[in-house]
Amino acid sequence: MKLTVTVNGRPVSAEIDDRTLLVHFIREVAGLTATNVGCDTSSCGACTVLLGGQSVKSCTLLAAQADGCEVMTAEGLAGPDGELHPVQQAFRAEHGLQCGFCTPGMVMAAVSLLAENPSPTEEEIRAGLEGNLCRCTGYHNIVRAILAASNQTVSREQAG
Amino acid sequence: MSEGVNVSILGTRVVRTEDPALLTVGGTYVDDLRLPELTWAARATFVRSPVAHASIGDIDVSAALAAPGIIAVLTARDMDDLPPPPPDDGGGGSEGAPVPMGGPWSEPLLAIDRVRYVGEPVAIVLTEDSYQGVDAAEQVIVDYRPLPVVLGPGAADAETLLFPRASSNVAVTAGVPADELAFDGCDVVVRQTVQNQRLAPVPMEGRAVAARWADGKLTVWVSTQNAQISRFILAGALGLDPAEIRVITPDVGGGFGAKVGLDRDAIVVAWAARRTGRAVRWAETRSENLVGMTHGRAQQQDITIGGTRDGRVLAYRVDIVQDTGAYPRMSGFLPGLTSLMAVGPYDIPHVQTAFRVVVTNTTPISAYRGAGRPEATAAIERAMDLFAAGIGMDPAEVRRRNLIPPDAFPHTTPGGAVYDSGDYVVALDKVLAAAGYPGLRDEQARRRRSGDPVQLGIGLASYVEITAADAAAGETARLVVHADGTATAYTGSSAHGQGHHTAWAMLVQAELGIPMDQVTVVHGDTDVIPEGVGTYASRSLQLGGVAVHKAAISVREQARQVAADLIEASEADMELDTSTGTWQVRGDPATSRTWADVASHAGPEGLVAAVQYAEGQPTFPFGAHLAVVEVDTETGKVRHVRHVTADDAGTVLNPLLAEGQRHGGIAQGVAQALVEEFVYDAEGNPLTSTLTDYAAITAAELPSFELVNSQTPTDVNPLGAKGIGEAGTIGAVPAVQNAVIDALSPLGVRHIDMPATPARVWAAISEARESR
């Protein structure tokens, strides 16, 4: 089938196999490889993008379901002059990434979380990240990054 | 030592240079490569065994060969262009080394006449695109003739042999027989069988490789922890000279020990590229990863601990059965490390260990964050708590009475490990203070008195571990200061999230005054860095970083000579100001020259220093963890509410990076204690082969961690650094396990195996109640 998906503000049109998953459309057709595939049971969230402003797992959508819609990936977050989005900035400042593989999906999930809940508690953040796995960071600094991006105080917890 | 007045960047929190790219365009992992060489790459899909143990009859590829987009379907029968397997040496000689056992234990690339685990690769299917590959692979028909399945420690006595030529399922035996006399003279002796369960590493990026054979050279891009070792493995497996192979490491999405080198699937992809003349690329699915990537742990431990009523431990024994899965890829290495570190941070006079390695019809076992040491610490820490319960003493006090005192270093253990430096009691005391231990015990007592259905548990772990165990293999660094004054550090280390590019740039800035943003760090390309060892065993800072540090010193001393020549002064008068990165004659700023001036004066290639640092030794980080859990005694559900740690790995180069390593390690340790386990049924079918069933831990199960600062330098290397990468995992596992059991001890529960899932906790509670 033929479709057009607007990705990061740019319309991308193609003739695709009907069964093409949105994540593969993003990676192979739109050529944007920040969004990663981390599992095959919609468990890990590495493929998270925004569809119509809401976080979705792009491995669990057919590209066809996004036809005519707007998708934003991590590559679309930074400003036109390359200025980091506040969430990206916070992830860097708080060391919320290590190998980086989960990061684009994690950042998009965080953006969506803050859009819906601008001042989340730590508990709400942790619950909001249930669908995003990270193996490297232990989530501690990811939580701090999201708190920082929400302009809430990040307390120093070190006792020693 | 830098000269002039400045504040060193070392020891400061520096945000990572890796991050802007990772955050804006994402890393470039193998599956992201969009290189001209790979434009027409075929996609590989493996056909894998769906049964745990079977002989292979016919493989019918005819239907697959007619599938859309098919390029080739290859099996072991097609592998007639490979060197013969190594001679049958009976498999001996490699019993201690972390290398696959050969001879009768040899592991083929593609299964030949037998499959030994669900997920074992049997055929490789090459198609134009990956979707076609899934369709075509389904069309391959393999005639499996089931054989009896062998599982668990009982494999040692099973009638069915995985390797008939080996005449046993026991691949390695080591250690001393039990000496009961050692436990005479103990007032109290406690025994327990403990399971250190099988885990899946689950790096977020699975295994991935791309390969291309062109102009007599094989180029392989692989998600690995060491490109140079990968090249060595490929050369041996494919019968090539290493010079005919180039291995490139792109960004790697996590490794945790399971991506050391490269495995049979990756070798098959490289072989297929040479065989077909097409570039080939492969990125496994998560389901493949959960059964095809090596697993970790899988030890059964019989522990015996004895001592006096006043808390002195006199004897400790651990008998280990190491399940190594279907192929002994690490021979006795993992339980060997467990045995070496069995005594932990304690001064116990009699320590005995013994182990057997058995093969079973399961995924092969290899290193996973901690690699043998989490198993050691989990065993001794369980033992200490059992002994404490046996004599009715507080577990913190029992530890305090047995920890090696600070004036006893270097300390040689009964097992032969030489601990370099440590202050174990202080680490424990720091953690107890930070946690408010007396207050926690008060709260626990209050809930016990009131019969609160939600009980509080406090668990401790004191630990010491060995990092850079293979320090003798060393690490390489080559530092170039270019004619334009920028620098490039070529490192044999191979970061996959650890932030070496930031850390090594800090080392160069500290020594030479070249700002970090002018220092490029390169790793993982064997054409550019032919010699290197890689990143695993928490070795990189203390070996690779030290190598960079020494290369910087060497460059500095060369530069001193060159600068003196440039300025026509004497070398002894030359001074480097590391705060500005300038050379001058001492006291004469008019003579100031930049690094660009000096390097270009040295020649068009600038200044170069290459270091092979092999003077390092294993080091012994240590620490203490305290976990607080709430256990709902009506349902068995455990909530992890606090985790306090001191993880001392010597001098900290960048606290941001060190904390990140501790956090990640703690999370994986908590995961083992509470939720994760790779499970097989009685037929060897994996029951946790997707991420809906394998319970990888999420943010919702974890608290924020409370990290206490502790830095006891080692004098084994000039940076005073040990390794931090695995410490968190090692300390966290027993702290959490002990906490759960501590919560339930008034109910009569004395042990619960990991993971302490709600069902398991409930079963322990029910059993304890029934036996009262």
Place this chain on the structure above:
Amino acid sequence: MIPATFTYQRAGSVDEALDLITEHGDEAKFLAGGHSLVPLMKLRLAVPEVLVDIGRLGELRYIRDDGSHIAVGALTSHHELAQSSLLAAELPLLAHAAGRVGDPQVRHRGTIGGSLAHADPAADLPAVLLALDAVLVTRGPSGSRSIPAGEFFRGLFESVLEPDELLTEIRIPRPPQAGWSFQKFTKRAIDWAIVGIAVQGGQVALVNMGQQPLRAGAVEQALAAGAPLAEAATHAAEGTSPPTDLNGDPAYRAHLARVLTARALTEAAARGAQGSAR
């Protein structure tokens, strides 16, 4: 990881959806949010030859106060249910449970209709709607049906929906009693319920205690007969056939059902006594 080949069709209206499904018969399935179906297709446990995408039928996306009942369009997402102030006021059990389904990404796409049609006894909403005595409205080639929730679920992943029948609306009567509770017991927060309990007043339904969501009839009878809450809860596992899996055996699940029912009844009673909807 990759579904088998199929043809994708998009319906522009309910009528067109029914026409398309009739045209393709057995080989076609409706695609709503896709968060039950697409995962099955990726594992090739479901291999429809045709997908009829109904995901854009805005006419099926609503939450309305229809007087005696609240009407929810079948394509309303879990997120919309969880965020609805109407549901928060009138059916907080449904709003709360919808907010516990899966994770935020799943909730943005998954729909109430899709969840019901998938008929997974371990899912949260089927049991909730059973506890609420919901009526499921369908449309098919032969007309419309109104099916009480208690008659809708037939077995494991099986409902009474015909292959060419579309679930269009869920009608939930205003609860006679205000107190409610939802107890979802999991190992990890993201997991399916090991056991779950949905309570609205004196109506109790069970998640994952059988091949379909079940009403805890014996508990309800005990409550109706005036038994104390703790006593009523002891009957929670009667008439159930809980599964065995990695998370527990039938005895453990039965025990959990009793414990969680007691907690749910207590919480519902407290909410009812406060008279507050939340």
